[in-house]
Amino acid sequence: MPSSPSKSLETFDNPEPGRDYTIRIRVPEFTCLCPKTGQPDFAELLIEYVPDQRCVELKSLKLYVWSFREEGAFHEAVTNRILDDLVAATQPRFMRLTADFNVRGGIYTKVVAEYRDPAWQAPEPVRLP
Numbered sequence: 001m002p003s004s005p006s007k008s009l010e011t012f013d014n015p016e017p018g019r020d021y022t023i024r025i026r027v028p029e030f031t032c033l034c035p036k037t038g039q040p041d042f043a044e045l046l047i048e049y050v051p052d053q054r055c056v057e058l059k060s061l062k063l064y065v066w067s068f069r070e071e072g073a074f075h076e077a078v079t080n081r082i083l084d085d086l087v088a089a090t091q092p093r094f095m096r097l098t099a100d101f102n103v104r105g106g107i108y109t110k111v112v113a114e115y116r117d118p119a120w121q122a123p124e125p126v127r128l129p
Contacts, residue, residue, distance in 0.1 A: 006063040008060060014052065029065075032072070032073045038072065041104060043075075054092075083113045099112075
């Protein structure tokens with residue numbers, strides 16, 4: 001197999017470190033296992049972040065997400081773990097991870113976790129006439 005799952009997240013230099021801009025990454029095929037039953041859990045991940053000096057490289061992100069496929073994890077724990085790993089790799093100004101899990105037992109779960117650099121001030125929204 002040419003590639004395999006990996007817990008390593010690669011980064012590259014932000015091409016515009018002087019500008020606040022948002023990167024949105026949608027991962028529609030996240031899977032992990034229910035820690036109670038061993039059954040697969042499916043989710044769509046939405047990563048939104050304002051980079052500082054580093055951006056996450058997408059192939060490494062794909063392999064990182066793949067690495068959870070055979071791991072048991074509660075939705076809340078895996079969402080926060082992924083956010084922590086992404087923040088450690090990229091040191092963004094701001095990052096939000098939304099994990100929208102498919103129905104299990106008649107219940108939908110959506111977990112939203114955020115990180116904000118204490119030194120970063122969010123820009124004022126622009127209101128156009």
